[in-house]
Amino acid sequence: KQEVTQIPAALSVPEGENLVLNCSFTDSAIYNLQWFRQDPGKGLTSLLLIQSSQREQTSGRLNASLDKSSGRSTLYIAASQPGDSATYLCAAVLWGYQKVTFGTGTKLQVIP
Amino acid sequence: NAGVTQTPKFQVLKTGQSMTLQCAQDMNHNSMYWYRQDPGMGLRLIYYSASEGTTDKGEVPNGYNVSRLNKREFSLRLESAAPSQTSVYFCASSDRGGGTEAFFGQGTRLTVV
Numbered sequence: 001k002q003e004v005t006q007i008p009a010a011l012s013v014p015e016g017e018n019l020v021l022n023c024s025f026t027d028s029a030i031y032n033l034q035w036f037r038q039d040p041g042k043g044l045t046s047l048l049l050i051q052s053s054q055r056e057q058t059s060g061r062l063n064a065s066l067d068k069s070s071g072r073s074t075l076y077i078a079a080s081q082p083g084d085s086a087t088y089l090c091a092a093v094l095w096g097y098q099k100v101t102f103g104t105g106t107k108l109q110v111i112p
Numbered sequence: 113n114a115g116v117t118q119t120p121k122f123q124v125l126k127t128g129q130s131m132t133l134q135c136a137q138d139m140n141h142n143s144m145y146w147y148r149q150d151p152g153m154g155l156r157l158i159y160y161s162a163s164e165g166t167t168d169k170g171e172v173p174n175g176y177n178v179s180r181l182n183k184r185e186f187s188l189r190l191e192s193a194a195p196s197q198t199s200v201y202f203c204a205s206s207d208r209g210g211g212t213e214a215f216f217g218q219g220t221r222l223t224v225v
Contacts, residue, residue, distance in 0.1 A: 004154075032212075034213065034214060036216075041219075041221075042218060042219070043116075043202060043216040043217055043218040043219050044202070044204075044216040045216075046213050046214065046215065046216075049212070049213045089154075089155070091155075091214070099145065099157050099160050099170060100145075100157070100214065102147075102154045102155040102156075103154060104152065104153070104154040105154065
């Protein structure tokens with residue numbers, strides 16, 4: 001059974017800092033890995049999707065990398081802003097499985 | 113572009129009551145999913161539908177039933193609500209199983225008293 005772990009569970013940083021969020025998964029045979037953002041009381045917003053054949057994806061200040069051999073993905077946020085404050089979730093999809101396994105998230109607070 | 117729409121947004125039920133959560137997507141996606149989100153547990157898959165006409169159990173299906181009414185709509189039914197079903201429920205859709213980006217609704221906050 002795929003297990004997805006996100007450490008740390010919470011993170012507080014000053015505005016402008018570059019930061020890295022971590023996601024670990026136990027089964028390396030993933031089909032893709034997706035990063036989401038969740039604001040309080042809201043649904044999930046997709047940030048980046050990395051296919052199993054890819055090493056990284058970039059969107060604006062966000063960069064996500066994938067290392068299947070080590071079972072890790074990282075989300076890099078450059079020049080953090082207070083508006084980045086939210087919970088960030090990663091989700092792994094196994095090859096041949098039409099479902100996803102989510103991590104429990106990292107709650108990020110960016111302090112002005 | 114509405115994306116994934118869930119109704120209702122909030123609901124309070126008494127133990128033993130039944131209700132149906134509605135979900136519709138306008139992206140012509142083949143696959144749809146129902147999740148519940150509980151503090152400290154993350155999101156857990158209840159049921160999914162890989163394509164119109166098919167449904168399969170996820171990680172926590174007990175106490176729930178689903179119907180894939182057509183390609184757009186996927187409903188979740190609680191036949192006899194229990195306090196343990198107090199949670200936030202999310203519907204999601206994707207184009208091809210888990211192989212493409214998943215899109216989520218805004219959630220239904222359900223309280224069973």
